[in-house]
Amino acid sequence: MGGFFGVASKEDCVFDLFYGTDYHSHLGTKRAGMAVYDKEFGFDKAIHNIENAPFRTKFCSESTSMKGHLGIGCISDYEPQPIFVRSRHGSFAITTVGKINNADYILDEIIGKDCHFFELHGGEINPTELIAAIINQKENLIEGIRYAQNVIEGSVSMLLLTPVGIFCARDKLGRTPIVIGEKADGYCASFESFAFLNLGYHKYKELGAGEIVVMTPEGINPLVSPGKKMKVCAFLWTYYGYPSSSYEGKDVEAVRYNCGKLLARRDNVQPDIVSGIPDSGIAHAIGYANESGIPYARPFVKYTPTWPRSFMPPHQTKRNLIAKMKLIPVHELINGKKLLLIDDSIVRGTQLRETTEFLYEQGAKEVHIRVGCPPLIFGCKYLSFSRSTSEMELITRRVIAKLEGKAPDRKTLKEYVDPEGEKYQQMIEMIREELHFTSLRYHRIDDMIEAIGIPAENICTYCWSGNE
Numbered sequence: 505m506g507g508f509f510g511v512a513s514k515e516d517c518v519f520d521l522f523y524g525t526d527y528h529s530h531l532g533t534k535r536a537g538m539a540v541y542d543k544e545f546g547f548d549k550a551i552h553n554i555e556n557a558p559f560r561t562k563f564c565s566e567s568t569s570m571k572g573h574l575g576i577g578c579i580s581d582y583e584p585q586p587i588f589v590r591s592r593h594g595s596f597a598i599t600t601v602g603k604i605n606n607a608d609y610i611l612d613e614i615i616g617k618d619c620h621f622f623e624l625h626g627g628e629i630n631p632t633e634l635i636a637a638i639i640n641q642k643e644n645l646i647e648g649i650r651y652a653q654n655v656i657e658g659s660v661s662m663l664l665l666t667p668v669g670i671f672c673a674r675d676k677l678g679r680t681p682i683v684i685g686e687k688a689d690g691y692c693a694s695f696e697s698f699a700f701l702n703l704g705y706h707k708y709k710e711l712g713a714g715e716i717v718v719m720t721p722e723g724i725n726p727l728v729s730p731g732k733k734m735k736v737c738a739f740l741w742t743y744y745g746y747p748s749s750s751y752e753g754k755d756v757e758a759v760r761y762n763c764g765k766l767l768a769r770r771d772n773v774q775p776d777i778v779s780g781i782p783d784s785g786i787a788h789a790i791g792y793a794n795e796s797g798i799p800y801a802r803p804f805v806k807y808t809p810t811w812p813r814s815f816m817p818p819h820q821t822k823r824n825l826i827a828k829m830k831l832i833p834v835h836e837l838i839n840g841k842k843l844l845l846i847d848d849s850i851v852r853g854t855q856l857r858e859t860t861e862f863l864y865e866q867g868a869k870e871v872h873i874r875v876g877c878p879p880l881i882f883g884c885k886y887l888s889f890s891r892s893t894s895e896m897e898l899i900t901r902r903v904i905a906k907l908e909g910k911a912p913d914r915k916t917l918k919e920y921v922d923p924e925g926e927k928y929q930q931m932i933e934m935i936r937e938e939l940h941f942t943s944l945r946y947h948r949i950d951d952m953i954e955a956i957g958i959p960a961e962n963i964c965t966y967c968w969s970g971n972e
Contacts, residue, residue, distance in 0.1 A: 505744055505888060506580035507531035508599045509699055510663040510670045513690035514721040517575045520703050522567040524692060525577030526559045527699035530746055532579035538563065539586040539597035539665055540572030547665075548572065549597060551584045573690075573721060574670055576663045582888060583630045586665070591640045593648070594666065598639075600632045601680050601695060602660035603888045607634060614641060614655060635660055646727050649673045649716055659886045663693055669720040671727075677735040678713030679886050679964060681751050690721045698748040710752070735964040737887055741956055742877040742947075743784060743848045752958050757787050762955035763876050763947055764791025764846060770951070771796070773872050773943060775844035777837065781859065782806035784848040788876040792846055803837040803863070806830055831862060839867030842942075846874045850935070850946075853899040857939040870942040878949050878968040879931065881917055885966060903934045918970055923948050 507528030511517035521538055536559045537551035548570050552562040559579055560567075578585045578599040586599040604610070607629065615637050638655060639648030645664065652660060653676040661680045664671040672693045674682045685692040685705030692700045697707065711717065712730020719725075740751050741759040749756045764787065771792075778798050780789030783806065793800035807830055843863060847856055860871045881904075883895040895901050896911070904912050904920055907930055920927045923946075936944040949968055953960045965971060 505531045506578060506582065506585075506601045507695035508576060508578040508585075508601060508663050508693075509695070510574075510576040510665070510672065510693040510719065511690065512574050512670055512692075512719045512721045514573065515689050516571055517573055517690070518567060518570045520692060520700075521575040521577050522560070522563060523703060524694060524699050525579060527746075528579045528694075528696055529559050531695070531744065532581045534581050535584045536562065536577070536579045537584060537586050537599070538566060538570065538575060538577040539588065539599075540570050540575035541597075541665055541667055542572040543667075545571060547588060547595060547597060549586065549588050551586075554579070574665055574667075576665045576670060583632060585630075585632050586663075587630065587632050587636065589633070589636045589640075591636065593640065593645050596636075596645075597665040598632055598636050598662060600635055600660055600662040601887075602631075602656070602662075602675060603658040603884075603886060604631050604634065604656050604660070605885060606655075606657040607631070610634060610638060610655060614638060635662065639664075645671060646716065650728060653714060661695075669718040669725075671716065671718050672711060673716040673728075674711040674713060674730075676714045676731065677733060677964075678730075679735055679737045681736070681740070682711040684708040684711065684717070684719065684724055691719050691724060693719055696746055696749045697751070698746060734962040735886075736958075736962060738952065738956060738963050738965055739877070739884075739887075739967070742952065747784075747787060752962070754957050759956050760784070760787035760848075760876060761791035762957075763952060764788035764793075765795040766951040766955055767846070767874050767876070767945065767947055768792040768795035770948070771874070771945060773844060774798070775842040775870065775872055777801040777803065777841060778844045778846070779803050781845055781847040781856070782831075785846045785876060788846040788848065788874075792844070792874065798844070801837050802834065803841070803843060803868075804831045804833050807832050831859060833862070833866045835866060838863055840869055841867075842870040842872070843868050844872040844874060846876060848876045849880060850875055850899060850939075851880060852897055853935065853939050860940055864940075871940075872943045873936075873939070873941045873945075875944075875946040877947050877952060878923075878965075879920075879928075879935075879946050880967050881920060882967050882970045886964065899935055899938070900931060903931050903938070907931065907934065914970065921949075921969055 509524035539549040638652040642648040659675040685700035686708035713734040715730035716728035747757040778793040780786035
């Protein structure tokens, strides 16, 4: 995944830019960058690898050496950003969040063979540079941004830094957020709504789907009005959004609490305690515990001071070991107990199986697993948070292939979506057996939509339902 932050200030913007970008560290683990513009000195940019160190430790010097009244920053799991571009529209810096599924078509049919790309990532063209090239096909930046929004299959939200201001453009269907903050000396644009609160900003507005504005120290100038159709990603609330964030007026922590509450209403087990897998499963577990009346407790704690999330060796067996090493048991709350644990999601299932075996080793009598979202059956087509995971790595896909005796087609996969269906129940039981759980239940799509609290037609549930 990734997140970004931008500032347009009457004063120097670098302090706010540095800390606002840092507040997006939960969204990326690989690369980070900042770019600023100063009327006297022009553009300045820095990008660092943050795989084994926090953002703020890698940008200490830039936090004092950079100067400017306009700036953008980002943290990403993938390509280095922001990039600096010299184009027919003048010089600008750009950072993006999204995914491009039709890059080959764009290169062959839109960009053509006369364009040279310099920002490579993993031997491939940097998607952000490709987006900049698309923008450059049109006569002005506004037309170019709209063109990029329309021709990209997938999604793209962006901040584009120019000498006259920062262009802020939300994805055409609003899959990812951009929220504008305001204070006396300027404005900011942020992926996460909480990122500017401690910097003295208050919420000015959240951009609508496809909306484009230009942000200057003096104000927010609308350029393109929001569209009527929205498909905001539900995973914002259930997994990768920060607990104190809010999207479309719905707080992440409150939605996760509601998810846990609705899970409890459909359940009938009687464990001794309820606990959340740290960290994103905790709010689900509190909601479940309060609704069910079963005590909430922490049978293990997560040790993180010397284990940054991004520190992961290349081999799966070592990753499993490190995931296990992060959890420190509280023996009295485990030994002889019936435990119910809630996690935000199950992708491969390997880490949760390791956690379950760890609890059995510590004397747990039973380990019941509840999941804060429905089964992930379809790989995401619209955002890059699951780009590194092929669909056949999903535990649901492996199990369905076993049940069907072959790799399933799309029609077959849809048969496993209905929580009332026999095939769904067979899939859940096989996952339970493979991962050694006492029992297993997933959140239902209809309950998840109820927990979020916005109209179903405005929420993307593709990775669970397969519906476009």
